[in-house]
Amino acid sequence: MVLVRGAAIALVASGLMLGGCGGIPGLGGGERPTTTAQAGIGVNAFLWRATLDTLSFMPLANADPWGGVINYDWYTDPQTPNERFKATVFILDTRLRADALNVTVTKEVRDAAGQWVGARVAAQTETDLENAILTKARQLNLSNAG
Secondary structure (H helix, E strand, C coil): CHHHHHHHHHHHHHHHHHHHHCCCCCCCCCCCCCCCCCCCCCCCHHHHHHHHHHCCCCCEEEEECCCCEEEECCECCCCCCCEEEEEEEEECCCCCCHHHEEEEEEEEEECCCCCEEEECCCHHHHHHHHHHHHHHHHHHHHHHHC
16 A cells, blocks of 8 residues: 555656646646637638639638638629539638638539539639639738838
């Protein structure tokens, strides 16, 4: 019994000494990992604002600022009433980077019976939207820095 009590005291004492030396992060001093998270939302605020601004012509279905997903509802251009588009934007990082953004677009057209059917979206459409959002985000970042 005395041996078990002595071992327990030695274990606790050695833990306290190691924790006080600062060499093991999380057990006392030492450097704490820094985070680059922004207060308020879980994604880059410039990409978030730029997305809302760039796609403001489309009806907003829902937005999750912590998950970084913005869903837009169907939009029909008055000049082309037989096609409609919907978009989803994924903001994947807290940093302002080109690979922190992904845009997907869905297109439907009316068939001969007047029903909406899926259609191919030009590959460049999603890239053009991503570039427009990134350009706007950079402009917002620059205007905020000055």
